[in-house]
Amino acid sequence: xxxxxxxxxxxxxxxxxxxxxxxxxxxxxxxxxxxxxxxxxxxxxxxxxxxxxxxxxxxxxxxxx
Amino acid sequence: xxxxxxxxxxxxxxxxxxxxxxxxxxxxxxxxxxxxxxxxxxxxxxxxxxxxxxxxxxxxxxxxxxxxxxxxxxxxxxxxxxxxxxxxxxxxxxxxxxxxxxxxxxxxxxxxxxxxxxxxxxxxxxxxxxxxxxxxxxxx
Numbered sequence: 001x002x003x004x005x006x007x008x009x010x011x012x013x014x015x016x017x018x019x020x021x022x023x024x025x026x027x028x029x030x031x032x033x034x035x036x037x038x039x040x041x042x043x044x045x046x047x048x049x050x051x052x053x054x055x056x057x058x059x060x061x062x063x064x065x
Numbered sequence: 066x067x068x069x070x071x072x073x074x075x076x077x078x079x080x081x082x083x084x085x086x087x088x089x090x091x092x093x094x095x096x097x098x099x100x101x102x103x104x105x106x107x108x109x110x111x112x113x114x115x116x117x118x119x120x121x122x123x124x125x126x127x128x129x130x131x132x133x134x135x136x137x138x139x140x141x142x143x144x145x146x147x148x149x150x151x152x153x154x155x156x157x158x159x160x161x162x163x164x165x166x167x168x169x170x171x172x173x174x175x176x177x178x179x180x181x182x183x184x185x186x187x188x189x190x191x192x193x194x195x196x197x198x199x200x201x202x203x204x205x
Contacts, residue, residue, distance in 0.1 A: 024076040025142035032144055032204040041143050 002061045006034045008052050022051055076140075083137040090130040097123040144204060152196035159192040160185060 009019050016034070020027040023044065032038035040048065049056045101119040109115045138146060164185050171180035 021076075026145060028201075028204060029142050029144040037204050038144050038147075044143060 001039045002036065002063055003033065004059050004061075005030070005048065008054075008059065009034075019051075023047055076142075080140045083133070083140045087130070087133045087137045090126070090133040094123070094126045094130045097126045148197065148200040148204065151200055152193050155196045156189045156193040160189045163188045 005019075009016070014022075016027045016030045020030045023030070025044070029038065029040075033040055045056050045060060049059055052059065097119070101116055101123060104119055105111060105116060138149060141149065167180045167184060167188075170176045171178075
C-alpha cells in the first residue's frame, strides 16, 4: 500500500519523532509506514487521517487498484 | 503540533515503565529459580517443606513475570507488538519441533547424555532473540 505520509509530514515541517509522539507509536513505526515496509492497522490509519484532517483514501492508496 | 504534543498521553513513559517492571520481575524470577536449585545443596539439605515453599515462591513470581510481560506487550505500539508476537510464534514452533527432536535423540541414545529442560529453554531464548533482531532490522 502506498501512502503520502512523508509528504504530509514534510508539509507541516514535522519530524518523524514529532509524528510518532502525536500518534503514540515509535519513530520506527512511522518510518516503516512511510517506507511502505509496514501497513498500519485500521485504527492507526484513522488516527493518521484525523491528525492530518484528511480522508483515509487521501493518504493511503491501494496498489492493486 | 505543540497542541498535539500536549494532548498526547505519556506513551513512551508508560512503555519504559512496563519494560522496567518486566526486567524486575524477570530478575526476581531468575533468583527464585536459583533458590530451589542451589538451596538444598548449600543450606537446608533435603527439607521437603522448604523445597516446596521455594518452588511455590518460584511459581508465584513466575506468574507475576507473565503478567508483567502481558502488560509490557499491551503498551507496545502495533509494529513492535507484531515484531514480538512473530518472534514468540517462531520461538514456540522451535520449542515444539526442537523439544520433540531433542527428546527423541535422548530416547534413541543418539546423544550420550540426558535431554535436559535447560537445553530447551536456551533454544527458545536464542530463537526469540534472533527473530526479534531480524524483524527489528527488517522494519528499520
